[in-house]
Amino acid sequence: MNAPVPILMYHSVARSPNAATRALSVAPEAFAEQMALLDGRGFTPVDTARLAAAWRSGGPLPDRPVLITFDDGYEGVHRYALPALAAYGFAATLFVSTGWIRGTYDAGGAPDTMLDWDQVRELADQRVEIGGHSHSHPQLDQITDAELRFELLRCREIIAAELGVRPVSFAYPYGYSSARVRRSVRAAGFAQSLAVGNGLARRRQGPYALQRVTVRGTTGIEEFKRLVDGRAIARTFARDRALTKGYAMVRRARQVRRKAIRSRV
Template identity: 65%
Template sequence: MYHAVTHTPTPSIRALSVPPETFADQMWLLAKRGFTPVTTARLAAAWRGGPPLPHRPVLITFDDGYQGVHHYALPVLREFGFAATVYVTTGWLRGRHEICGAALDTMLDWEEVRELAAAGAEIGGHTHSHPQMDQLPDSELEYEVQRCREIIAERLGSPPESFAYPYGYSSRRVRQAVRTAGFAQSVAVGNALADPRQGPFALRRVTVRRGTRPEELARLAEGRAVGRTFATDRALTKGYTLVRRSRWLIRKGAGADV
């Protein structure tokens, strides 16, 4: 799970950004180790009984839709013939549907999104305004998912199949809303390798940070040291999940629009 690929990230996304040269080194090492990147849709289709996955499959995803994915990541992906999935927050992208002042850095415009799609990248949904979905009333939750899907379909000519939860936050209610909207699969975070037992609407990913070295990324892709690397993250996530569930129940009990 990547976010921004850039030399000069804003402070708000610095920790989740990767310098272009580091990204190139990481992709080179994945190619050297014999990995074959696939899209999220290809992965889910294989696990539903479709065409089998290639040798050593790996999922390369980008959340939010930062411009560096086009400027810096795309040439590298083309060089190695790598597939990827780009999850776009439609209200953050530059253009007619943009929510002014909402984006955290310079985002893709729709021409760049189309170029990514033409190069073989899967374009997935990531809501319209990047909210914490598990805290939204039902009406807002439905809007965020449907509006995002409608805009992507309008701009690219076909609706997206895959979805990513902002911040990785989801719940049974959120996952059902994504399914009802017409998405076929979705990804969370979890900082663990994806596994068919997780179900198509809760596939896990491993976070790539600014300090993730190419050798470390290759080890994580191979499933080595994942638990040790993200032990603290997992503990915090479990605790915060309980807090978020409690907040939702309190709102629901108070008669909020759910």
């Protein structure tokens, strides 16, 4: 029950990704091969809500649980990922930036072709939990309290209006959060939230800071095996962690400057 769980973080699944999404885009054939490996090795995909509920209550989880998650809401999740998931009856979670989904709420800035709401509803009908990922995909720890509240509530309201059910799971855009952001996510009505971290998820991380492992376009099947088994994760993402620490210092300095400017206005 308390064993670590791999939470896989995907973005785009596409044959011809554009420059903005190429690094994090997985080819449809690679995604299908990865799903076949999970099935062949006895993993049981669950969605985010089920994992968090089990860890919160002490309830049971299946043998070898794994989470398959997608961020942003790219059209290829419906076109390419859904058939592979459905072939094995796999559950998954899709975190949508509601202002990027094609339709009446367009906030602009989408980096590639996105899902429309009919496709989101079809995914929801096929064992894909729909979670929130903000409205316009900002760095949540870098915006004001009012902007943060808008991003969270607008996202939750739109999903509820389109699907008829309020989302209970959230994922931080870019993986960035802070104590203030986590409190706001909880106050907005989300019961759990995912970060990145590139490590296995553990119950002690708490429901608002569960770590995920990034799956990239360059992730080969042998590396994928190691990731889901929890082997050599630290070595695989050592460079990413070093860059993240350095960038975190830059972002904290920017945040301090913005607070100082606002205090003088």
